[in-house]
Amino acid sequence: MMQSLENLLGKLSMRKRTPQDIVARLREEIEIAELDTSPEDTKKKAVENASKSISAIRLMLFGDGVAEPVQESIDAFAKMAGEDDLLLLLASHLKIMAFETRKDCVQVFNNLLKRTINDSLTVLDYLxxxxxxxxxxxxxxxxxxxxxxxxxxxxxxxxxxxxxxxxxxxxxxxxxxxxxxxxxxxxxxxxxxxxxxxxxxxxHQAVVASFLEDEYDKFFECYNLLLRSENYVSRRQSLKLLGELLMDRANFKVMTKYIASAENLKLIMNLLLDKGKHIQFEAFHVFKVFVANPNKSQPVLTILTKNKTKLEAYLNNFLTDRQDEQFQEEREAIVEEIKEL
Missing domain, CATH: 1.10.220 (Annexin V; domain 1)
Known part of the structure; x- marks a missing residue:
């Protein structure tokens, strides 16, 4: 009962303070908590007070089910996030915060990012x-x-x-x-x-497409290392993401360049032979792009033709127990493509 009363009085006290007061207090308490010369008890108290300030910001932004947020206060916090260092204050001192306070920081931070200032630019636009x-x-x-x-x-x-x-x-x-x-x-x-x-x-597909075109060699040198990783999760995730990137229309130029490489084809063919069925499955979705390409480069065509018989035999029995109608249709179509090489 006493604890509940103290919490209520604490909330009422916080509501009397302005957003500017709360952020100023937060900044002061963080400085004290991170100061090497501060006694441990002082640091601990400062961390507690910083946590209270962050809770107060969250309360003013979200309300508490009893009191609704006040737009004037929200606008004030948004302005401090865009024109001052409030976002950096929240993001740069997470180490000293308690677990629950870190969660409050995420809520406050993410909420403020979506706010606009003067009903026009977002907080990030102001930075x-x-x-x-x-x-x-x-x-x-x-x-x-x-x-x-x-x-x-x-x-x-x-x-x-x-x-x-x-x-x-x-x-x-x-x-x-x-x-x-x-x-x-x-x-x-x-x-x-x-x-x-x-x-x-x-x-942001257009931005990424431009980046991949400009940094193609460096990016895929690093990316192919992930595909060769000894870490199963890294190989699987990277393969799945590669398939998504290559099939994105925005990345058509990048895809065309990637599937023209004999070295890339060899890498993906090796992954088709991986012990993990999930990796085999993701590798197939990249391999099929090489095979289905009507304008295969000569090095790629040479490798596929040279391995035609082995590929056909392997794919005829490849994940045939997988309950996936679309995959099975694609597998059969790729086998037919290989037959016609």
Whole structure:
């Protein structure tokens, strides 16, 4: 009873403070908590107060089922997110926050990203390129600490809804770090990094197509290493994503170049022989693009013709127990294509 009363009084006290007061207090408490000369008790208290400030922001943005959010307060937080460093404040100090407070940070951060300022530009539109890059850099650094990796990843993917941020990420060294992160030894970190990797490469198709054309050699040199990975999950996920990228119409030029390569064909044919049936299945969806191409390059045609008999025999018995009518029809069609080589 006493605890409930204290919580209620705490909420009422928070509502009397302005958004500007709360953010200013949050900034002060974070500085105290991260100051090396602060006594441990002082740091602990500062973290608690910072958590209360973040809870207050969440309360003002979402309400609590009793009191509805006030638009004036929402607008004030949006303005501070776009014109000040509120987003960076939330994204850069996750390590000192408790688990529940980190979840509050994600909610507040993602909510503010969707807000507009003066009913026109979004919060992200207001940020300078330098501020945006600092934000993205800090969120990527979150993958270095297991405790905050998933939280940082969630925030980063919300940022990637912006085409401008996706373009900037692709053009920065940050993107290339994801190739190592998707193979991190920590499964949760690797899985979340892959979700970010896929988000970057699939959401804004025109931007990605241009990037892949410009960085074709470097990208596929790195990507083919994922396809050769000893990590089963990495191979499977990368194969599936490759199939999606090649079949995307926006990537037609990239697909044409990829399937003209004899080395790429050899790699995919080896993956057709993988022990894992799921990897065999995903490899087939890339292999069929090589075979169905009416304008095969001479090196690709030579390999397919040379291996015609073996391929036909192998594919006649390839995943025949798979309950997938479309796949079985495609398999039979590819066998016929190979016969006619």
């Amino acid at each position: 300078s390129d330098r501020d945006n890059m600092e934000l993205e850099t800090n969120l990527m650094k979150g993958y270095e600490a297991t405790a905050i990796a998933l939280v940082s990843g969630s925030m980063l993917r919300e940022c990637l809804r912006s085409e401008a941020i996706t373009k900037r990420m692709l053009e920065s060294p940050l993107f290339w770090k994801l190739f190592a992160l998707v193979e991190a030894s920590d499964f949760d970190v690797a899985s979340d990094a892959y979700a970010t990797f896929k988000e970057i490469l699939t959401r």
